[in-house]
Ligand SMILES: Nc1ncnc2c1ncn2[C@@H]1O[C@H](COP(=O)(O)OP(=O)(O)O)[C@@H](O)[C@H]1O
């Protein structure tokens with residue numbers, strides 16, 4: 001059964017292999033800051049397109065990137081449906097339930113959808129181009145305690161395992177007559193205990209087994225650990241990091257000047 | 268309408284492929300299981316035993332072909348109906364246990380089938396009595412031993428009253444005592460009229476308890492017949508990466524060398540055969556003392 005290790009996809013691309021995980025983390029943070037600094041749909045649209053372009057450039061499997069795009073589409077629809085009721089700037093286009101819907105409101109909704117899409121897509125590209133090993137190593141080099149790093153990579157590794165377990169448990173309970181898809185929300189919540197219970201217990205079991213296996217192999221014997229994968233900031237990394245820094249400063253300045261903003265007074 | 272003579276479970280040209288997989292997990296399986304049978308599915312890991320069992324209770328439906336349970340195609344009836352006819356007990360009991368007491372755990376399925384409380388309580392008590400857990404009814408399930416948890420899982424299926432029980436690897440991880448205890452329970456359930464299908468790789472268990480054996484290899488049924496015939500066909504078993512029990516192999520070797528009976532499945536059978544041969548040779552020897560003296 002193809003139980004994936006994580007959503008990481010091994011490729012031979014610049015983003016995958018040539019850029020340090022710390023730099024990629026900085027890129028992620030920058031994309032988040034930029035996403036929040038602007039609320040104009042044109043700017044956010046351009047940034048989102050850039051991130052999707054980066055995914056394409058890194059030769060990520062688009063079938064596996066599709067869920068992220070679908071989620072992004074959903075956020076766009078949601079933004080456009082909800083925000084115009086709150087942002088009523090400019091002449092009304094039409095009325096719904098007595099609420100004036102304006103062009104600016106619609107554009108702002110689009111921007112909010114794009115903002116979430118941008119963050120989701122950036123996080124997706126980050127996870128798909130950075131192996132869990134490098135991700136952890138990068139975070140540890142940036143000061144995350146070693147144990148926290150291990151906890152993080154273990155957690156990532158457990159997700160697909162627990163998901164497979166969950167499927168098995170659901171089947172076992174269905175064989176005893178459980179129907180998860182019927183009843184009112186309360187009844188469903190109560191029924192899900194029959195899945196979450198065994199799942200929690202097997203997760204604890206698994207975690208304990210891993211902890212014992214790690215102890216048995218000398219985990220924590222030294223404060224400093226060496227790593228099989230080596231990472232190093234190259235010239236390319238330094239250039240990108242400098243660019244990230246400048247982009248963040250610039251976005252804050254532009255924000256204060258009111259550039260790239262369609263509605264003032266809203267984040 | 269299904270009659271008593273029709274098989275309770277039948278597979279007709281069944282193939283199955285998991286979504287996203289590029290090979291069939293099962294390939295043209297034909298099988299008929301009569302009411303009241305006790306049979307074993309054997310085969311190496313990944314052979315397709317569990318997949319076949321899941322097709323019987325509607326957790327899966329065939330990609331091609333048809334599985335017919337008690338006269339109804341599983342394409343047409345849902346798992347609600349099927350789970351009352353074919354009770355499927357998972358490989359690992361810990362995949363289903365979650366209640367705070369043994370009693371509640373057994374009542375789980377009944378509750379979901381909408382059985383009234385009084386009737387449910389009665390079925391629970393009966394199921395616990397059958398598996399011998401009636402004195403543990405108020406204990407916390409996770410404090411039971413591995414063998415007892417396996418029995419609890421069986422009880423929770425039994426409570427629904429299915430005429431067919433499919434038990435996936437009932438003895439894996441159990442010691443000899445636990446194995447014997449669960450297998451005796453299954454034999455007893457079979458003697459009281461239920462159809463029992465066990466999935467296992469323990470050939471000693473098969474030899475001792477299951478009169479019929481179905482060998483599955485790479486998604487195909489490669490042997491299906493009386494356990495005595497199947498387990499004494501070493502070549503066919505080897506094809507499925509299985510071996511007869513040791514005592515059967517010893518008998519087969521002796522059969523090749525000196526005509527010892529070949530179809531031996533258990534130590535007791537071996538001893539009986541050995542004694543009768545020994546008795547024969549002594550009587551023959553006793554009947555011809557003179558000729559030996561002359562020679
Ligand atoms: N959920 C699943 N998705 C895809 N393939 C599966 C799944 N479950 C089992 N398989 C595959 O189907 C084949 C048969 O598996 P299974 O029926 O579990 O074998 P057995 O019970 O005999 O060990 C194996 O090759 C296994 O990898």
Ligand SMILES: [Mg+2]
Nearest residue numbers: 316317358435
């Ligand atoms: Mg199996």
